[in-house]
Amino acid sequence: MGLKAFVGAMCALTVLAPLDAQASSPTLTRADNRDGQDLSGTWHYSVDPYRDGLAGFHRGAPGAGHRRYDDVDVDALTRAKPTALYEYDMDRAPTATLPQGWIGHDPTLRYYQGLMWYTRRFDTPALKPGQRAFLRFEAVNYTAKVFLNGKSVGEHEGGFTPFSLEVTDVVRASNNQLTVGVDSTPQADGVPPPVTDWENYGGITRPMRLVITPGTFIDEAWVRLTKDGKIAATVTLDGAQAANQEVHVRVAELGLDVTGRTDAKGVLNASAAAPKGLARWSPDRPKLYDVVVQAGEDRLTDRVGFRTIETKGSEILLNGKPIFLRGISVHEEEFGENPARTITEAGARALLAEVKDGLHGNFVRLAHYPHSEVTTRLADEMGLLVWSEIPVYWLVDFGNPRTLALARGMLADNIRRDRNRASIIMWSVANETPITDARNSFLYQLVDDVRALDDSRLVTAALLTDRKTVDGKALMGLNDPLADKLDVLSANTYNGWYSDDALDALSGIAWKATDKPMVFSEFGADALAGFSDPQLMRKFSEDYQRKYYEKTLAMARQISSLRGMSPWILKDFRAPRRQHPVYQQGWNRKGLVSPTGRRKPAFFVLQGFYKEKEAEK
Numbered sequence: 002m003g004l005k006a007f008v009g010a011m012c013a014l015t016v017l018a019p020l021d022a023q024a025s026s027p028t029l030t031r032a033d034n035r036d037g038q039d040l041s042g043t044w045h046y047s048v049d050p051y052r053d054g055l056a057g058f059h060r061g062a063p064g065a066g067h068r069r070y071d072d073v074d075v076d077a078l079t080r081a082k083p084t085a086l087y088e089y090d091m092d093r094a095p096t097a098t099l100p101q102g103w104i105g106h107d108p109t110l111r112y113y114q115g116l117m118w119y120t121r122r123f124d125t126p127a128l129k130p131g132q133r134a135f136l137r138f139e140a141v142n143y144t145a146k147v148f149l150n151g152k153s154v155g156e157h158e159g160g161f162t163p164f165s166l167e168v169t170d171v172v173r174a175s176n177n178q179l180t181v182g183v184d185s186t187p188q189a190d191g192v193p194p195p196v197t198d199w200e201n202y203g204g205i206t207r208p209m210r211l212v213i214t215p216g217t218f219i220d221e222a223w224v225r226l227t228k229d230g231k232i233a234a235t236v237t238l239d240g241a242q243a244a245n246q247e248v249h250v251r252v253a254e255l256g257l258d259v260t261g262r263t264d265a266k267g268v269l270n271a272s273a274a275a276p277k278g279l280a281r282w283s284p285d286r287p288k289l290y291d292v293v294v295q296a297g298e299d300r301l302t303d304r305v306g307f308r309t310i311e312t313k314g315s316e317i318l319l320n321g322k323p324i325f326l327r328g329i330s331v332h333e334e335e336f337g338e339n340p341a342r343t344i345t346e347a348g349a350r351a352l353l354a355e356v357k358d359g360l361h362g363n364f365v366r367l368a369h370y371p372h373s374e375v376t377t378r379l380a381d382e383m384g385l386l387v388w389s390e391i392p393v394y395w396l397v398d399f400g401n402p403r404t405l406a407l408a409r410g411m412l413a414d415n416i417r418r419d420r421n422r423a424s425i426i427m428w429s430v431a432n433e434t435p436i437t438d439a440r441n442s443f444l445y446q447l448v449d450d451v452r453a454l455d456d457s458r459l460v461t462a463a464l465l466t467d468r469k470t471v472d473g474k475a476l477m478g479l480n481d482p483l484a485d486k487l488d489v490l491s492a493n494t495y496n497g498w499y500s501d502d503a504l505d506a507l508s509g510i511a512w513k514a515t516d517k518p519m520v521f522s523e524f525g526a527d528a529l530a531g532f533s534d535p536q537l538m539r540k541f542s543e544d545y546q547r548k549y550y551e552k553t554l555a556m557a558r559q560i561s562s563l564r565g566m567s568p569w570i571l572k573d574f575r576a577p578r579r580q581h582p583v584y585q586q587g588w589n590r591k592g593l594v595s596p597t598g599r600r601k602p603a604f605f606v607l608q609g610f611y612k613e614k615e616a617e618k
């Protein structure tokens with residue numbers, strides 16, 4: 002059942018179905034290295050601001066002369082019938098190289114939020130008997146309507162999670178015509194909501210493939226080290242032979258073979274004692290093992306790190322030892338003056354290297370939505386702990402069942418895609434969401450979903466802080482009912498930027514101690530790279546940002562239960578709400594580095610703090 006259908010079903014239900022009944026499209030894990038072919042490359046595109054390709058001008062069905070997704074050769078048709086009227090021709094429309102947000106291939110579309118059509122043609126080897134074919138998109142922002150050879154093959158809503166649409170009965174060997182209607186219009190009941198603080202990069206922003214599988218294939222294979230010292234495997238098969246199938250999960254380097262037979266639903270849960278020689282994954286030693294999963298004729302490989310993460314009182318324990326998270330927040334936006342939210346491996350490596358090698362960090366908050374799998378796999382390889390989140394951000398329509406179903410689907414898709422990534426230690430369910438009863442029950446459901454899907458990681462949320470004055474002094478705290486359900490209490494705090502506090506007063510601000518680990522998920526100040534103002538120390542100067550960091554870190558040092566931080570933010574990023582003509586020009590300037598990677602003075606303040614922390618280990 003596609004997400005759209007499932008969301009429709011959800012709206013019909015008054016009681017939310019348990020999570021496993023919400024499985025939308027197949028997870029199709031490791032789609033990146035399965036049989037099939039890459040569909041990235043040259044596509045034709047046609048902008049459609051009035052959605053002419055979906056509805057006629059009287060809002061009825063679109064006519065033949067407007068249906069961009071029809072499997073036709075418009076030029077040939079009009080030569081055969083000169084009186085035929087077509088007001089589009091995808092085969093002769095301008096071309097773009099995908100994946101990338103459309104801002105990347107047409108700068109005039111900077112703030113365009115609407116419908117865009119993309120089409121390409123491709124040949125593919127004929128399917129062998131029993132094989133299945135899927136169209137796999139790693140991300141399309143925000144909704145996608147997918148047509149193959151003129152037929153609708155599915156839809157998806159959500160700009161940051163993968164989806165796979167089965168096309169076994171539609172794909173043909175030659176001249177397949179694939180058309181995608183991408184609509185980036187923010188939805189009042191969508192996730193994220195219409196107003197955020199980042200550029201809404203519309204488009205097919207991540208790779209897409211045609212994936213070919215056996216009739217019954219390994220849809221998911223979650224392998225992890227449990228707290229009681231076992232290697233556990235949860236393997237889910239998809240297909241007619243999924244039930245009662247023998248499965249092997251092998252780690253040759255460990256001489257391990259976790260095996261068993263799937264149940265009636267095609268799921269295997271099995272475990273074996275972790276071998277003595279197991280090298281645990283950590284930022285200092287990011288050891289990854291080759292895991293091979295075999296089930297019938299399907300074979301899947303993955304690179305997996307084995308570690309444990311838990312809390313004990315106010316400590317975060319990685320492999321049983323207390324750790325301080327030396328982090329920074331990162332948006333998914335590549336270095337450069339004109340990013341298009343197209344993350345390549347090189348682009349992701351550049352960002353993460355600035356965290357690990359530049360800042361001496363061991364942690365990265367991938368804000369505010371699921372980042373590319375390329376990035377989370379690199380974090381595994383490079384040794385960075387990761388905070389992963391879905392865009393339940395600011396004013397979400399918390400009372401709307403459709404919105405909750407969307408958020409639950411995104412959360413499940415994110416966890417199912419990435420729960421083999423040792424680097425990910427926390428799933429975050431929200432960012433700065435105002436406290437109401439509807440918001441609380443919405444987020445309680447999401448926390449329960451995380452617990453049901455992944456008992457091996459921590460749950461958190463970036464919370465708004467509470468400020469009181471006690472004996473004339475500022476006392477900060479987290480007064481949020483959600484805190485009781487979280488493992489890690491994360492605070493976004495901006496004293497000295499979004500307040501009139503004098504910078505010299507910041508280190509005098511006290512924080513209520515917490516009995517759980519606390520993390521500063523955000524603090525930050527804007528600075529335009531190169532703007533120096535040592536006398537006046539105006540906001541947006543590098544001098545102000547540097548002193549802000551010095552004084553905020555002095556405050557942080559005094560908080561006994563603070564176990565980490567991910568200041569806002571590594572790099573300046575595109576933000577339409579930020580339009581100061583001198584300092585911002587459509588960029589949020591809280592980056593410690595400029596869009597082209599120039600390090601600001603505050604970068605070295607944080608680097609110095611992390612070097613101290615590193616030496617304390």
Ligand code: GCU
Binds near residue numbers: 493569589
């Ligand atoms: C908020 C929010 C960020 C935003 C930042 C800012 O806390 O979480 O998305 O960019 O603060 O105001 O710069």
